[in-house]
Amino acid sequence: MARKMKTMDGNNAAAYASYPFTDVAAIYPITPSSVMAEVTDKWSADGKVNLFGQKVKVVEMQSEAGAAGTVHGSLQGGALTTTYTASQGLLLMIPNMYKIAGELLPCVINVSARCVASHALNIYGDHSDVYACRQTGFAMLCSQNPQEVMDLGAVAHLSTIKGRVPFVHFFDGFRTSHEIQKIEIWDDEDLKEMLDMDAVKAFKNRALNPNHPVLRGTAQNPDIFFQAREACNPYYEAMPGIVEEYMNKVNAKIGTDYKLFNYYGAADAEHIIIAMGSVCDTIEETVDYINAAGGKVGLVKVRLYRPFSKEHLLKAIPASVKTISVLDRTKEPGSIGEPLYLDVVMALRGTEFGNLPVYAGRYGLGSKDTVPADIFAVYKNAETGAKPQFTLSIHDDVTGLSLDREEAPDTQAKGTTACKFWGLGSDGTVGANKNSIKIIGDHTDKYVQAYFDYDSKKSGGLTCSHLRFGDSPIKSTYLINKANFVACHNPAYIGKYDMVQDLVDGGTFLLNCGWDMAEIEKRLPDKDKKYIAEHNIQFYTIDGIKIGREIGLGGRINTVLQSAFFKLANIIPADDAIRYMKAAAKASYGKKGDKVVQMNYDAIDRGADGLVKIDVPASWKEANGEHKLPVATGDRKEVVDFVNNILIPSTHQHGNELPVSAFKGAEDGTFPQGSAAFEKRGIAVDVPVWNPENCIQCNFCAYVCPHAVIRPIVMDEAELAAAPAGTKSADMTGMPGKKFVMTVSVLDCTGCGSCANVCPGKKGN
Numbered sequence: 001m002a003r004k005m006k007t008m009d010g011n012n013a014a015a016y017a018s019y020p021f022t023d024v025a026a027i028y029p030i031t032p033s034s035v036m037a038e039v040t041d042k043w044s045a046d047g048k049v050n051l052f053g054q055k056v057k058v059v060e061m062q063s064e065a066g067a068a069g070t071v072h073g074s075l076q077g078g079a080l081t082t083t084y085t086a087s088q089g090l091l092l093m094i095p096n097m098y099k100i101a102g103e104l105l106p107c108v109i110n111v112s113a114r115c116v117a118s119h120a121l122n123i124y125g126d127h128s129d130v131y132a133c134r135q136t137g138f139a140m141l142c143s144q145n146p147q148e149v150m151d152l153g154a155v156a157h158l159s160t161i162k163g164r165v166p167f168v169h170f171f172d173g174f175r176t177s178h179e180i181q182k183i184e185i186w187d188d189e190d191l192k193e194m195l196d197m198d199a200v201k202a203f204k205n206r207a208l209n210p211n212h213p214v215l216r217g218t219a220q221n222p223d224i225f226f227q228a229r230e231a232c233n234p235y236y237e238a239m240p241g242i243v244e245e246y247m248n249k250v251n252a253k254i255g256t257d258y259k260l261f262n263y264y265g266a267a268d269a270e271h272i273i274i275a276m277g278s279v280c281d282t283i284e285e286t287v288d289y290i291n292a293a294g295g296k297v298g299l300v301k302v303r304l305y306r307p308f309s310k311e312h313l314l315k316a317i318p319a320s321v322k323t324i325s326v327l328d329r330t331k332e333p334g335s336i337g338e339p340l341y342l343d344v345v346m347a348l349r350g351t352e353f354g355n356l357p358v359y360a361g362r363y364g365l366g367s368k369d370t371v372p373a374d375i376f377a378v379y380k381n382a383e384t385g386a387k388p389q390f391t392l393s394i395h396d397d398v399t400g401l402s403l404d405r406e407e408a409p410d411t412q413a414k415g416t417t418a419c420k421f422w423g424l425g426s427d428g429t430v431g432a433n434k435n436s437i438k439i440i441g442d443h444t445d446k447y448v449q450a451y452f453d454y455d456s457k458k459s460g461g462l463t464c465s466h467l468r469f470g471d472s473p474i475k476s477t478y479l480i481n482k483a484n485f486v487a488c489h490n491p492a493y494i495g496k497y498d499m500v501q502d503l504v505d506g507g508t509f510l511l512n513c514g515w516d517m518a519e520i521e522k523r524l525p526d527k528d529k530k531y532i533a534e535h536n537i538q539f540y541t542i543d544g545i546k547i548g549r550e551i552g553l554g555g556r557i558n559t560v561l562q563s564a565f566f567k568l569a570n571i572i573p574a575d576d577a578i579r580y581m582k583a584a585a586k587a588s589y590g591k592k593g594d595k596v597v598q599m600n601y602d603a604i605d606r607g608a609d610g611l612v613k614i615d616v617p618a619s620w621k622e623a624n625g626e627h628k629l630p631v632a633t634g635d636r637k638e639v640v641d642f643v644n645n646i647l648i649p650s651t652h653q654h655g656n657e658l659p660v661s662a663f664k665g666a667e668d669g670t671f672p673q674g675s676a677a678f679e680k681r682g683i684a685v686d687v688p689v690w691n692p693e694n695c696i697q698c699n700f701c702a703y704v705c706p707h708a709v710i711r712p713i714v715m716d717e718a719e720l721a722a723a724p725a726g727t728k729s730a731d732m733t734g735m736p737g738k739k740f741v742m743t744v745s746v747l748d749c750t751g752c753g754s755c756a757n758v759c760p761g762k763k764g765n
């Protein structure tokens with residue numbers, strides 16, 4: 001049956017599927033799972049009810065361990081309870097997870113799977129956290145995209161209620177949790193039809209209750225503990241059948257084909273991959289391309305990871321298979337193989353596939369991007385058997401485990417438009433792109449995908465928005481490097497990052513700047529000029545900063561640039577886009593008054609009309625296309641070597657190209673001190689200029705500067721004479737013979753304006 005469509009990310013999908021089955025949500029926020037708890041809290045505050053006609057009671061605790069204890073106690077009290085977490089947060093729940101599973105208490109922990117800190121903290125995605133919970137007794141169900149999060153999230157809740165085994169429902173942190181797609185959503189009536197109300201009633205009746213007391217949570221001696229522990233086996237043996245039952249019910253309702261293990265590819269495949277999570281979409285896309293060219297490859301997608309059903313895995317593998325490659329998104333140092341690989345090898349033992357070569361691959365640690373070129377390499381390795389154990393997406397020149405990426409064609413679905421936006425954290429670029437994807441998703445029949453690649457600085461750091469639109473389902477769960485449209489929202493990025501190089505021939509490049517042609521000639525690097533000219537790139541500029549100031553929006557220029565994007569990208573008619581944007585602005589800012597709404601209307605109109613087409617000179621084809629990174633110098637060799645070998649490539653977005661050998665000596669995560677002095681980002685468009693005539697020497701500007709950019713200095717005449725040319729000074733108040741100097745480190749400034757806002761100077765700022 002047809003369901004309503006809505007544009008949302010994986011976290012919202014998880015919360016949407018979870019809310020109807022939840023009495024109590026015990027929460028503690030951790031990136032990237034926080035959104036699930038936030039929207040659950042909002043829905044509860046708005047009066048949304050679950051399947052039982054009640055608002056969800058949301059309880060925020062002081063830590064993830066406290067949230068897990070609350071889940072445990074709430075379940076014992078007979079309330080269907082849910083939580084949301086990731087990484088170290090999930091690990092803090094492990095002691096309670098053992099108890100919850102041991103006491104056969106049905107619940108679901110929704111996990112946006114995230115790397116667990118090892119030699120360094122990484123807040124991005126892999127499966128090290130969920131793998132760490134394998135022994136707890138929780139069932140584990142994996143979703144690979146936001147649509148599956150919606151559908152299998154319901155399966156997890158339905159299954160745990162009937163089968164009593166608690167579930168971890170997991171999906172890839174950021175890649176799925178924050179990826180926006182247009183998906184079908186559940187109707188509560190459909191969920192209610194599938195829910196086993198007798199099982200709900202039985203759960204409530206098992207709750208601790210003085211009217212029918214039981215003794216629970218005892219200590220057991222060696223004489224009986226082992227036997228009592230084995231008594232739960234029938235519940236785990238029954239669980240694959242229960243999950244399959246609910247998958248079949250879901251399939252019957254919505255026309256899907258969910259299985260415990262889904263096969264995708266050629267019926268007579270010779271080489272298959274077994275994997276789980278978001279990489280499966282990328283593998284599917286690659287499989288389609290290879291098989292269309294006459295190949296015989298396939299993929300087994302793992303849905304139910306625990307309990308691991310050998311029987312269902314074997315049914316999913318084609319009889320024609322000659323090699324199997326298993327991909328794990330984690331590293332277990334010292335192990336003979338990673339968890340999924342070991343499970344597969346054990347499952348195949350003694351079967352018709354028992355003598356097949358099974359290759360073990362590691363991929364995607366800490367959200368390392370895995371692209372079709374990597375998947376091509378896996379299938380090529382299967383043909384040659386060159387490396388029984390391998391890693392993907394990196395260059396391992398130390399232990400030699402990595403597979404070289406194969407040159408890959410564009411495997412995206414035909415007709416897909418790919419757009420990439422380079423912005424500054426908190427400049428509104430991400431918010432504008434979320435609006436754009438929802439406008440297109442909710443007002444057209446197009447499939448949409450949006451993913452936002454942040455660096456760990458977050459606010460003030462680099463953000464890259466990756467948007468795709470098309471008439472076919474989008475399976476490209478990897479970053480865009482073949483774009484039809486690229487926008488640079490911060491002119492300070494020119495010369496630092498390779499942006500135009502991501503464009504396909506004939507693509508469009510939009511640069512937000514106030515430069516005329518003479519300044520463009522001066523500031524645009526030769527390598528960019530050459531690429532633009534040789535690849536027929538359509539080059540436009542817009543002075544969003546000037547427009548924002550004139551309208552009164554200040555630095556919030558995202559609406560201006562969003563309008564310019566719609567005008568140039570032509571994904572939907574520009575007039576329609578402007579109409580939808582204005583409707584969204586009215587809904588968002590109507591409560592702030594007509595003046596604010598009109599400012600946004602003006603920004604939308606000016607963004608569409610303020611574009612300047614740059615006529616690319618033929619001489620740009622003769623420009624030098626060579627690109628050299630800057631080189632640091634200094635007396636401390638250890639620091640300078642680190643800066644040149646690791647810091648500079650990383651800060652210029654070339655960190656993915658560094659080999660394993662670059663980290664020799666840093667295996668334990670140790671880096672030398674003093675490297676921050678070399679990281680001059682220069683990201684501010686507007687920077688403060690000190691005016692000695694207005695200064696009252698209060699130092700408020702230095703106090704409030706969040707990056708210590710502004711520093712007061714006291715000098716005598718000799719020191720001032722030796723200072724750099726152009727140094728401004730004022731006689732220091734109350735200190736005859738001393739000079740007051742306010743220094744500004746322009747390259748460290750983020751342009752926040754706090755200094756100007758706080759300044760009580762004699763003549764204004």
